[in-house]
Amino acid sequence: MRHWLMKSEPDVFSIDDLARVGVEPWSGVRNYQARNFMRDDMREGDGVLFYHSSCAQPGVTGVARVASAAYSDPTQFDRHSEYFDAKATPDNPRWVLVDVHFERKLTRVVELAELRAQARLADFALLQRGNRLSILPVTKAQWDVILGMESPRRGH
Numbered sequence: 001m002r003h004w005l006m007k008s009e010p011d012v013f014s015i016d017d018l019a020r021v022g023v024e025p026w027s028g029v030r031n032y033q034a035r036n037f038m039r040d041d042m043r044e045g046d047g048v049l050f051y052h053s054s055c056a057q058p059g060v061t062g063v064a065r066v067a068s069a070a071y072s073d074p075t076q077f078d079r080h081s082e083y084f085d086a087k088a089t090p091d092n093p094r095w096v097l098v099d100v101h102f103e104r105k106l107t108r109v110v111e112l113a114e115l116r117a118q119a120r121l122a123d124f125a126l127l128q129r130g131n132r133l134s135i136l137p138v139t140k141a142q143w144d145v146i147l148g149m150e151s152p153r154r155g156h
Contacts, residue, residue: 004066008051018102038135047143121145
């Protein structure tokens with residue numbers, strides 16, 4: 001099993017939205033590297049850290065699972081969609097998606113600043129300068145560190 005971080009702007013689709021619907025197609029990805037992660041590397045059952053981006057408090061907000069193999073993203077064919085791609089055809093789709101299944105909301109947001117302060121996450125792709133991908137691989141060690149940060153620290 002692999003692990004991933006998937007970013008979403010909470011005013012577009014939040015962890016609460018995923019909790020409400022249960023399973024959601026992760027549509028609208030229009031970056032080739034992120035697409036390739038879904039198409040070539042994601043498998044049903046893989047773990048997902050749900051991350052809120054472009055907001056006042058960016059950070060990891062929940063846990064989800066990849067719920068399907070990659071399949072053609074229908075928004076690429078919808079002329080009324082902001083994700084329409086005139087070069088895509090049903091016989092030769094350019095974009096794929098996976099379904100994402102809600103597992104749980106974290107007890108608190110693990111904020112970006114906290115992630116940056118964690119020495120064990122120094123090589124985490126999210127924290128690398130210039131990385132703006134909406135889907136990132138997460139190692140098992142990084143997964144464990146991040147989920148371990150969910151519990152508030154107890155002072156002495």
